[in-house]
Amino acid sequence: MSGKEINKGYEPAEVEKRWYAYWEENGLFQADENPANDAEAFSIVIPPPNVTGVLHMGHALNTTLQDILCRYRRLCGDNVLWLPGTDHAGIATQNVVERQLAADGVDRHQMGRQDFIQAVWQWRQKYGSAIIRQLKSLGASCDWSRERFTMDDGLSAAVRKVFVELYEQGLIYQGNYIINWCPRCNTALADIEVEHETLQGHLYHIRYPYENQEGGPVVATTRPETMLGDTAVAVHPDDARYADISSNHVMLPLTGRKIPIIRDEYVDMEFGTGALKITPAHDPNDFVVGEKHGLESVKVIDDNGIMSEAAGDFAGMDRFACREAVVSALQEQGLLVKVEDYEHSVGHCYRCATVVEPNLSRQWFVKTRPLAEIAVDAVRQEQTRIVPEKWKNDYFVWMENIRDWCISRQIWWGHQIPAWTCSDCEKLIVATKAPEACPHCGSIALVQDPDVLDTWFSSALWPFSTMGWPEKTPLLERFYPTSVLVTGFDILFFWVARMMMMGIHFMAQVPFYDVYVHALVRDADGKKMSKSSGNVIDPISVIENYGTDALRFTLAAFAAQGRDIKLSEKRIEGYRHFINKLWNAARFSLMHLEAEHPEFAESDLSLADRWILSRLKCTTKLVSDSLDSYYFNEGANGLYRFVWHEFCDWYLEAAKPALYGKIDEKSQNATRAVLWRVLHDVLILLHPFVPFVTEEIWHRLPGTSDSIMRAPFPGRDSKLPEINADATSETGMEQIMEVITAVRNIRGEMNISPSASLSVLVQAEDADVRTNLESHKNMIVTLARIADLEIAPAGEKPRGTATAIASCAAVSVYLEGVIDFAKELARLDKEISKLEKEIQGLEKKLNNQGFLSKAPADVVEQVRQQHADATEKIGKLEVNREKIQQIESVQT
Template sequence: MPKEIPTRIDPKEFEADIYAEWIKDNRFHANENSGKPAYSIVIPPPNVTGSLHMGHALNNTLQDILIRYHRLAGFEALWMPGTDHAGIATQNVVEKQLAAEGTDRHALGRDAFIERVWKWRTESGGTIINQLKRLGCSCDWERERFTMDEGLSAAVRKVFVTLYKEGLIYRSDYIVNWCPRCHTALSDLEVEHEDTEGAFYQILYPVKDSDIKLTVATTRPETMLGDTAVAVHPEDERYRHLIGKTVILPLMNREIPVIGDEYVDMEMGTGCLKVTPAHDPNDFEIGRRHDLPAVKVMDESGKINANGGQFAGLDRFVARKQVIDELDRLGLFVKKDAHMHSVGHCQRCTTIVEPTISKQWFVKIKPLAEKAIEGVETGDIKIYPESWKNTYYEWMYNIRDWCISRQIWWGHRIPAWYCAGCGEIIVETEDPDTCPKCGSASLTQDPDVLDTWFSSALWPFSTMGWPEKTKTLEKFYPTSCLVTGFDILFFWVARMIMDGYKFMDEKPFKEVYLHALVRDQHGQKMSKSKGNVIDPLVMIDKFGADSFRFTLAAFAAQGRDIKMSEERIDGYRNFVNKIWNASRFIMMNFEDGAPLPPADRLKIEDKWILMNLRKTAEQTAEAIKKYDFNEGALSIYSFFWHKFCDWYIEFIKPRIYNEETKADAMAVAAYVLEKSLIILHPFMPFVTEYIYKMLTGRQSVMAETYPEPDFTWQTEMEETDAVIELVSLIRNVRGEYNVSMSKQLKAWVKTDSAKTKELFTHAKDRVINLARLESMDFTDAEPADSVANIAGSFTVYVPLQGLIDVEAEIKKLEKEQKAVEKDLNVYGGKLKNEKYLANAAPEIIEKDKKKFEEVSTLAAKIEENLRRLKSQC
């Protein structure tokens, strides 16, 4: 034990040093040759451009809790780290640098640009990894991977070639999300939808050789330049007779057919739908069903091309206004109605995305999805919370082919070559020199790169060395659990499942835990525009990593968003201080090396705290294993603060100040502290390590084993719980009536339980000491001039005559009674209001019911105390 124990602790003084020591001692490395059972997690690879935000902080804190717990529980635990090359985002970062230098990637050329990106990655791409280390993440950093490193690139190539040769990858014209600013196709995940103020424009389409004009409504009138049909529902009586006829496409004077398709909603708008297969995903599908031509009217920058006639060269939004003006001049514009609708924006540059037809590479998903659906249906893979299973099924059963090509330079270049001699497409794992069909050496590689999700979908096995058969794969695949946000269930989780079954013939993970969002204290989503973003690094600087991590865990209830505030983090900093103060008290009074005393020397309070330690260790472990992180945090918090600090240390103080009894009391206290630090360690790694080393003199709490005590003193635990309840009720009387602790009280206990009477008789001296009583006796009747507190099997009466101003207390209670009656009327009225009950959210109604029960109980208690006090007047 150190001679000087600081009176306070500052996380800044020890967190960095502790983490450096863990790295030095290789504490995080998983041994594939170990005989221990395996437990493994692969980190959702953050973008190499990224910086730690609240989502990362929550996600990685929960993973670290799982990993640290399983290490302590005797598993060989691997947490595989790494980053994603983030194609579009990283290219944008470097392109901005080039623009600031007065140049661009085209001036550099592809090879020089890629070299420049690698240089940026080497110099600046490790930011988020260093930030994860500040959070305390115990990843196996020796194994850190990158989705563009040599091994993962080989895995990507093998997968592409295999799927291509099996006919599951193909190249075709298809509708894609296109960013006119980034000049590339985007995956669904790279498109963020925002409610945007727009309009419905009603336009007249004249039916050929007729006076009839069909009215169509659209939010994008500029796309009408590429219309190739007007669709109506085949059973719509208004238009059924027109199916097979043609209309004259306004402005273009092109004849297009009227077709019948069940996709059209008869109740929506006018019931007539303009069909633009080249610029709308639903229209594209209608076009395929009816063999319609696809007329593309925009270029890659979102400007009208030559197919747009008189509007060629105009930006799409300028064209929109001019199209409407021209229709109005021709008498074919009906009206414009304001309309809020969801509009897709590029995640990287916020440009409005343009659905457009383009020649792209695709994966046929349905053949891969079958096994992935079966894996979840049969329970081979478990999803928590289970409510997400239905969302998973809905997406998987309606899955569309995946566009995997991107028109950028940074990423895995598509391994396809085109022969200038015969037009052959060559796809191989090795770069070809000549065409295998005609022998020509005039080969050109496809300029596109693969969607970033293509490589990250291989993450669970590519990071472990696949396609080689490695010991790491043999030991740690399939992984035990995947922890991720629900928002990438489809785009990443589902694709990993598909590729795992396809290429490993085995699931990639046994369980998936989908955590919720971290919001601000009012439940609002954090955003820079709202100014409500909480920076994890600022919180770590201000409160320490342990306080921040524990706050995240304490509120991480399954399926419920976390409301985060600085006040909550500060509250758990108080817990860190409580841990330190209790530890300091014990270390200053504990004799080094004293073992836990034998059972025959243990007092009843010792057995009580040891039984509660066992219960807490079990509850916390079970909660972590079930992903009930909040329950695990609450279990150890409640035990340490309330049972250990508030009661046990209070119990043993008389023994500490007696040299004959001090050693055993402090040995038990030190034992409980040590085991508590181990239980707390997954949640609060730094402070537990700091105190553990000071308390024990041993190297690291990480070398410990998770406590599994087998104490069986149930009777002693129940007896002490009853004593605590009795003392608490007496203390409550003091608090309610402002009776100083210096004034000794008398207490009377009334009970019909022989067991309770025997228990309190046995514990009488302890109750008198802890409650600061003059005496405690039993009674069969209600003593005069007393107030009562009622428990389950007994009632305690405390006479207050001569100790309080009865009339003043009556006035005080009557004032409280009026306030409570007001609350009763408010909440009671709500719960009787049928309209309110029909419209209010269930959680609000439940909250009101709980409040009504609380104030009802309080009202009854006030009424009873008033009755007793008035009887003394």
């Protein structure tokens, strides 16, 4: 297709739809598990999004970075597997389906377990693929032929096998323990499924009377409703305040129960009165103290957050209503000593935001310490690298202080725990398949544990279960361990640490060689995006407005290691201009290219030709090095500079005289050949970042065939001559660019019309610089749009000129007859006066304490920035005014 047929403007919607279908239809995303394929294996498993999920900017960033790596590795000739799938998201999915059923007046308990699970499967079939369609809209080049789901038959079998083996190895056990409990979801939560929020609450100081009702220790608590379940008051054995107390018991207020005073080193003598209430059923630390001292556990808050019968007169009350009632009753009895404002951290369910209740419950646990120790060693020995390295210490701290993992959930949607209890002999049977009869007594009265496994349990097996484990599949042999995991820091412990533990334990190898941890996508002011704040940027609407490539390039350009991305639609719009710039550059280039790509002889190349090829070589290395080391932003920004500034702004302008036949034919052919090579290579370099526009242009470039996805990365194509960096040409071109830039700057500063005919003197001390500038005088005259150019040795600045000092020379523009000095001084005075008034108004605001204290921080910062910008601008104008005054005085 001729370059003249390319559309004037780039329309992403039609292009994206067409090329994604082409890639899928031609199997361009598919990995080859054949052992005969000797290409280097590169594999990534996608962090499985929830089936309930809707694409958000976190997904967009994560998917874009993975896709960049996979497309890059394909261009490098690797055999790439990007394995996709979704997570069944037990709690979240059950909540969604329950809400839908409730809207129709149906309760899951009325339906029964099997019918409810069937309803969830139907929901998943209807809605569960929405997130996959949205990932495809981002250009995700996953091998969709191998898509997995954590509840599919293969993964379910793997989950059962892992559970049984860990149980038989003594690493899974059942026990009574304090767990995090969500009264809304009615299920246990792991520690890392609890989101802590700092809230303003109260610290209640309550007196616990001695048996004789005289005196008694004062305890402090943020949760007075739990005192109804207290079974002791603890003091430190070395606390002199309690060395000679008259009684070893106190009366628990509001209950009439007598409870002991115990001595334990766990108590902090510096906190409050040094007396601590012990509630084993409602606090994990109190549970440990209670076990140690043989205390009873009294559960006064039930699974629904309602006070139980053990709460006595308060039974049946909501836990928070009970708090108010208890405080009121204590006040009436004169036992409430004081109440203080108190800021403290309160745990919330990560799914429904309900305040979590520490709850004594019988649950299934994984004994994590033996697994964690090996996973820590793997990172210390760099079998797995964590990038950026700062996250490594967080990983170590968490793993070295890990608690046993509660893996049972009291819901129906998920992998039901493969454990059965015999109703006759009460023995427990753990097996991968449902037993027909009790192996101990032969009874067929077997009841399966109703709980399901934590969603993260199945996800922890993801890197190997998705490749066919426990079978030794060719896919597993070829692509495990995976090359890199790309993930957010928020699931470093939820998921990454658990995959490390399970991967090493069951595969005897780490699950991935690298873990790249990306940052958060925030709004333009650095605030976390949330619906409640109204600052969410929807990636789907962004794609509709600006195109996928613009969004992808924006995310990559700001994906600096360890730094959150501040995103705004204005920035995305800016990179849409970049996509258009590329399109227009290609459109211009294609008009000058023949049906077959030309070749060039080194001797026929101009300085500009040699310079752009050298810059192309350096940019190629920059992109390769950046992607190899996960500096996505450096690769993207390097390409931006090359395409926009070096290729478009400089080379295309410098090439026009040759392209339009104003120079000899050899030079014209050489420039066309260079133009083809630069466009060819830059499309390949850009492809991982902006796959759609590059594929579209690629098919219009003469001499190309097949998809750009199958093109060799620059430097790897044996059919094309090698390009080398050329420092001499780069230095020579930079000198010319400096002179041209200096002339342009003087035009701008002095408000000289672009069409004004100028005479310029360039004075350079270095003879080699003068020779270079003299040799390329025509290029300077053409690109700087000047009438006359003189190049001379360094000397005095000529009168009547405006001068700019470049690193290689002094550039002077003669102003006599070019500008009206009086008129220009009047214009500058007017503009300076206007800015001075603006600065006065801004300073008035910034000196107003009321404004500073009441206005939002971002508004105050905006005013400060306006003040700084105006001050900087007025400084430049005053410099220009001084220059003109000096020139005018010399003239007169």
